[in-house]
Amino acid sequence: MDPSAEELQSRIAAVLDGRASDDEATQLSQLLRDDPAARDAWLFQADLHARLAVDETLWTTPAPGAQDRNDPDGVAPAAAAFQESSLLQGSWIGRRAAWAWSLAAAGLLAVSAWNLAPRTAPAEEPVARFARLDECRWVASDASVQTGDGLRSGQRVELSSGRAEILFASGAAVTLIGPAIFETLSANSARLVIGQLKAVAQTPASKGFTVQTRTAKLVDIGTEFVATASADGYSRVDVSLGEVDVQLDGVASPQRLFAGDALGVEPGERRVVSRIERGDDTPNFRFPTIEPPSSADAADASAPGRDRPMLQAVFGSLSKHSGPVETLLDGRGQEAKDTPEQSVFFNDEETGMLLLDLKRVMDVRKVNSYSWHGNVFRDRVRATQRFSLYGFRGDEPPPVDGPLLEAGWELIARVDTEEYFRTSPAVRRPAQQASSITAAGGGPVGRYRYLLWHVIPSVEPTTKRINGTLFGEFDVYADPVGDPAAKQGR
Amino acid sequence: MEAKDEAASDERRSHDRFMRLFLQSERELLRYVMAIVPHVGDARDVLQEAAVSLWAKFDQYDSAKPFVAWACRFALFEAKQFLRTEGRRKAKLASDVVELLAERRQELDEVLNARLLHLPECLGKLPEPQRALLKGYYFDEDTVEALAKKFDRSLEAVYKTLQRARTALAECIQGKMRSLG
Numbered sequence: 001m002d003p004s005a006e007e008l009q010s011r012i013a014a015v016l017d018g019r020a021s022d023d024e025a026t027q028l029s030q031l032l033r034d035d036p037a038a039r040d041a042w043l044f045q046a047d048l049h050a051r052l053a054v055d056e057t058l059w060t061t062p063a064p065g066a067q068d069r070n071d072p073d074g075v076a077p078a079a080a081a082f083q084e085s086s087l088l089q090g091s092w093i094g095r096r097a098a099w100a101w102s103l104a105a106a107g108l109l110a111v112s113a114w115n116l117a118p119r120t121a122p123a124e125e126p127v128a129r130f131a132r133l134d135e136c137r138w139v140a141s142d143a144s145v146q147t148g149d150g151l152r153s154g155q156r157v158e159l160s161s162g163r164a165e166i167l168f169a170s171g172a173a174v175t176l177i178g179p180a181i182f183e184t185l186s187a188n189s190a191r192l193v194i195g196q197l198k199a200v201a202q203t204p205a206s207k208g209f210t211v212q213t214r215t216a217k218l219v220d221i222g223t224e225f226v227a228t229a230s231a232d233g234y235s236r237v238d239v240s241l242g243e244v245d246v247q248l249d250g251v252a253s254p255q256r257l258f259a260g261d262a263l264g265v266e267p268g269e270r271r272v273v274s275r276i277e278r279g280d281d282t283p284n285f286r287f288p289t290i291e292p293p294s295s296a297d298a299a300d301a302s303a304p305g306r307d308r309p310m311l312q313a314v315f316g317s318l319s320k321h322s323g324p325v326e327t328l329l330d331g332r333g334q335e336a337k338d339t340p341e342q343s344v345f346f347n348d349e350e351t352g353m354l355l356l357d358l359k360r361v362m363d364v365r366k367v368n369s370y371s372w373h374g375n376v377f378r379d380r381v382r383a384t385q386r387f388s389l390y391g392f393r394g395d396e397p398p399p400v401d402g403p404l405l406e407a408g409w410e411l412i413a414r415v416d417t418e419e420y421f422r423t424s425p426a427v428r429r430p431a432q433q434a435s436s437i438t439a440a441g442g443g444p445v446g447r448y449r450y451l452l453w454h455v456i457p458s459v460e461p462t463t464k465r466i467n468g469t470l471f472g473e474f475d476v477y478a479d480p481v482g483d484p485a486a487k488q489g490r
Numbered sequence: 491m492e493a494k495d496e497a498a499s500d501e502r503r504s505h506d507r508f509m510r511l512f513l514q515s516e517r518e519l520l521r522y523v524m525a526i527v528p529h530v531g532d533a534r535d536v537l538q539e540a541a542v543s544l545w546a547k548f549d550q551y552d553s554a555k556p557f558v559a560w561a562c563r564f565a566l567f568e569a570k571q572f573l574r575t576e577g578r579r580k581a582k583l584a585s586d587v588v589e590l591l592a593e594r595r596q597e598l599d600e601v602l603n604a605r606l607l608h609l610p611e612c613l614g615k616l617p618e619p620q621r622a623l624l625k626g627y628y629f630d631e632d633t634v635e636a637l638a639k640k641f642d643r644s645l646e647a648v649y650k651t652l653q654r655a656r657t658a659l660a661e662c663i664q665g666k667m668r669s670l671g
Binding site: 009013015016020024029044046048050051056233406 | 517533587602625
């Protein structure tokens with residue numbers, strides 16, 4: 001018997017709210033399969049649910065018709081109605097931003113503004129002020145921002161291009177690098193919605209200055225760092241001086257970063273983080289927290305017979321000066337900083353892919369990659385690591401000559417130590433680098449048999465010369481699935 | 491060298507263009523994904539995956555055609571991929587039903603957009619307790635457990651109030667559509 005309309009609505013709600021059992025979802029599927037009207041009911045209800053979740057302006061803009069204490073003349077309802085008409089083309093990150101961006105994209109407007117719509121009711125007293133403004137263009141065309149203008153708690157700044165310095169009451173200084181969207185939260189905290197900023201917190205009152213992104217909370221311990229938030233939810237912090245604690249939701253203890261360290265946080269539940277550190281520039285490959293190259297990990301050529309993992313270059317060409325790919329599984333890094341024969345690298349200007357077959361499905365807990373290079377001609381450029389790591393758990397690896405995600409590869413993490421050198425003041429590029437990919441809350445980053453490093457050449461910033469990175473070792477710490485006693489790697 | 495500079499500059503321009511298009515479409519794409527993957531956090535993950543594929547294939551995008559329509563195809567692919575893998579943890583709709591819904595979603599696009607134009611006004615008419623609960627659930631992203639504690643209600647009562655509030659909104663929207671239609 002068909003359920004009543006009310007019962008259908010409540011069955012739909014149970015699935016939308018994520019509290020339906022498998023049986024209930026199966027029953028609803030059957031109903032939707034059989035009845036086109038039920039499908040429409042689902043779509044109407046799901047779209048309402050979606051809009052309530054993704055359109056924050058519903059909650060921050062006074063509703064048309066509602067009496068607004070701060071708006072006795074009723075201007076806000078008219079403004080809201082106007083905004084509504086452009087909503088469906090708008091971005092969730094800020095309607096005015098999207099509106100101006102769309103005009104700019106069409107070449108109609110020199111982009112420009114700042115949005116005074118606060119997410120929360122602003123306090124009267126400013127918590128920060130604009131300081132130096134360097135060729136700033138704002139998303140709102142009517143913006144008139146001057147040095148000295150105050151910013152209240154909850155106020156949003158939408159910078160299209162240029163650099164805006166913002167001084168907080170605590171003494172912390174933020175340089176916002178356009179395009180960026182940013183909110184002041186308090187006298188000692190802010191939110192970076194998207195874009196990049198540099199933060200300097202050197203006064204006693206600014207100790208603990210906090211920048212929130214969608215995936216991380218960055219707490220400054222008297223220092224200087226650059227924070228980046230990408231549109232897809234990826235966040236990153238690069239520390240140029242002092243120390244920063246990175247706190248991730250649901251993870252008890254923060255990760256502490258020191259000068260020269262960087263941490264990227266991938267979106268998604270597993271909270272995959274990639275940590276980048278500089279080494280001691282010796283064959284010992286010592287790093288602040290990342291362990292030196294290991295011969296006891298799951299990706300080591302010393303494993304016996306058919307369990308021995310296999311590494312192949314499956315895309316791109318290795319340089320004729322490169323050592324064999326097995327070098328990356330020999331349990332050690334290079335013996336000196338310019339030893340191509342002990343390194344693995346692709347031809348300059350070529351991307352390449354290295355495919356590791358672990359020979360069985362494993363819970364991969366950590367993937368470390370090491371590089372070392374420096375000489376007078378290429379100033380440490382070939383130590384820079386730029387790669388995306390993918391995984392696959394099936395028996396046969398998917399093809400690599402087309403789009404990897406469509407082929408079935410899962411993106412695990414992105415590493416780019418080049419980004420680090422966008423800090424200001426520039427930090428000298430480390431000649432020896434390690435990146436370590438783990439899940440922030442402990443546990444595996446995923447269950448895979450195959451790992452694929454998609455390696456991108458590094459770019460020398462001044463000459464723009466494109467170079468292949470000299471990798472010295474790949475280490476994979478993993479546990480065989482279904483055999484918890486047989487731990488491989490720490 | 492100049493050729494390389496030009497290539498890098500082209501790449502940068504292309505990326506900027508992509509970012510503009512993507513940011514403009516992001517909310518609409520999220521709504522599309524949430525018709526199939528209803529949890530907003532999951533839907534954001536799906537969209538993040540789609541963004542990676544979109545950028546990889548951006549050179550194939552025909553700018554004479556709407557970006558959203560092109561992007562929806564990728565979002566659907568990623569949503570189905572998500573339901574096959576990550577979605578196992580939650581009760582979900584059958585894959586053939588997902589196909590049917592995705593197809594119908596496209597046909598209903600204009601109707602859905604028109605309906606939601608009335609949402610701000612209808613939201614303004616909700617009794618404050620219902621509005622506060624919806625705001626906690628959707629805007630502050632509080633869990634139902636947290637809301638139950640905050641409002642001193644049982645879990646079941648919170649779910650019921652949420653549903654009553656959404657039904658009231660749907661009825662208000664339906665009324666507005668009728669009066670205009």
